[in-house]
Amino acid sequence: MIDIVRQKISKLLSDGSVKGVVALAMANGHVAPCLFQKEDDLEPLCLGDTKKPGDARYPLNKVLITIARQYPEDVFGVLVRGCDERGLYVLYRLNQLEPDKVMTIGIACPQELAKACECKKPYPDELVAGEKTEGITQQGVQDMEDMDLSKRFSFWKNQFSKCVKCYGCRDICPMCFCRECSLECEDIISKGELPVDIPVFHLTRAMHMTDRCIDCGLCDETCPSGIPLRLLYKKTSKIMNAEFGFTSGINKNEQSPLNLMGPAPEK
Amino acid sequence: MSECNYLYGNYCAEKRVTVLSQMLDFCGIEKDRLRARWVSSAEAPEFVEEINEFIDVLKPLGPSPLKKQTSKDVA
Ligand code: SF4
Ligand code: SF4
Numbered sequence: 001m002i003d004i005v006r007q008k009i010s011k012l013l014s015d016g017s018v019k020g021v022v023a024l025a026m027a028n029g030h031v032a033p034c035l036f037q038k039e040d041d042l043e044p045l046c047l048g049d050t051k052k053p054g055d056a057r058y059p060l061n062k063v064l065i066t067i068a069r070q071y072p073e074d075v076f077g078v079l080v081r082g083c084d085e086r087g088l089y090v091l092y093r094l095n096q097l098e099p100d101k102v103m104t105i106g107i108a109c110p111q112e113l114a115k116a117c118e119c120k121k122p123y124p125d126e127l128v129a130g131e132k133t134e135g136i137t138q139q140g141v142q143d144m145e146d147m148d149l150s151k152r153f154s155f156w157k158n159q160f161s162k163c164v165k166c167y168g169c170r171d172i173c174p175m176c177f178c179r180e181c182s183l184e185c186e187d188i189i190s191k192g193e194l195p196v197d198i199p200v201f202h203l204t205r206a207m208h209m210t211d212r213c214i215d216c217g218l219c220d221e222t223c224p225s226g227i228p229l230r231l232l233y234k235k236t237s238k239i240m241n242a243e244f245g246f247t248s249g250i251n252k253n254e255q256s257p258l259n260l261m262g263p264a265p266e267k
Numbered sequence: 268m269s270e271c272n273y274l275y276g277n278y279c280a281e282k283r284v285t286v287l288s289q290m291l292d293f294c295g296i297e298k299d300r301l302r303a304r305w306v307s308s309a310e311a312p313e314f315v316e317e318i319n320e321f322i323d324v325l326k327p328l329g330p331s332p333l334k335k336q337t338s339k340d341v342a
Binding site for chain 1: 268274275278279281282285286287289290291292293294295297298323332334335
């Protein structure tokens with residue numbers, strides 16, 4: 001798979017269709033995001049496979065946004081998995097990236113990674129390398145809904161109490177790009193105090209992810225306290241789907257019902 | 268609904284309240300603690316009635332178990 005990806009990147013760079021490609025590199029035994037600009041410099045390119053396939057993932061779109069803000073006229077390539085491509089669709093909708101300034105190099109995730117991520121769509125629409133595998137059915141939200149109210153209360157209270165307010169969940173999230181963050185607004189969230197404001201801190205973030213989260217799972221992976229954050233956002237997604245028939249990142253020209261000026265659209 | 272001073276503001280709020288109330292429930296918090304109603308600034312009696320009704324719902328629920336201790340409570 002990596003050879004096909006390398007060929008594709010090399011072609012994009014040599015024919016001048018892109019100024020650079022945001023992908024992953026292996027350097028000094030570590031995987032890190034990297035901007036490749038020369039076709040004869042692709043040796044360190046990797047797909048983030050260390051112990052298991054794709055176990056080192058990064059929010060490459062986030063890196064791309066930073067670069068695109070500096071070089072708005074140029075076209076860049078980016079390595080995308082299914083989740084990353086969903087993220088791009090949302091970022092186009094929110095005017096953070098321009099579709100005609102981005103070229104994707106899409107790779108499908110192997111079944112093992114799809115399982116580990118509980119991913120509903122482990123491949124991008126525009127596939128360059130890899131074989132599409134089946135999406136995984138998710139169970140977590142249902143299990144939580146089946147518990148009674150007081151059980152849910154103590155579950156989340158315990159989870160939220162573990163938060164050390166490191167903001168890692170926000171910082172890693174490819175859908176978090178705001179220059180000013182509500183989680184740092186002292187009218188909502190108290191500063192320098194632990195435990196966090198329960199449930200305000202986590203529900204504020206959840207509400208902001210309502211029509212954005214593309215279920216990549218990076219927040220879950222990042223949280224040093226092991227709070228099942230993604231489960232919260234899976235629930236917001238489920239509500240959005242049930243109430244408004246909306247799933248974020250599923251199609252390229254999507255519109256969020258929350259941003260429509262007016263009542264919720266007919267399903 | 269279509270008389271909002273901010274044009275579509277209440278529609279936007281309503282959609283978000285729909286989501287938030289279900290999120291509260293998901294986190295084990297009684298969703299009756301959250302309520303959104305539209306009352307114009309010229310409708311004082313309606314406002315009083317809404318609030319009184321809300322109080323009747325809230326009283327039996329009691330203070331939230333998540334209420335933070337303020338410095339006053341501690342002293
Ligand atoms: S799963 Fe977490 S990191 Fe990924 S988009 Fe959703 S909130 Fe952001
Ligand atoms: S990553 Fe975890 S500990 Fe850090 S702020 Fe987010 S929820 Fe809290």
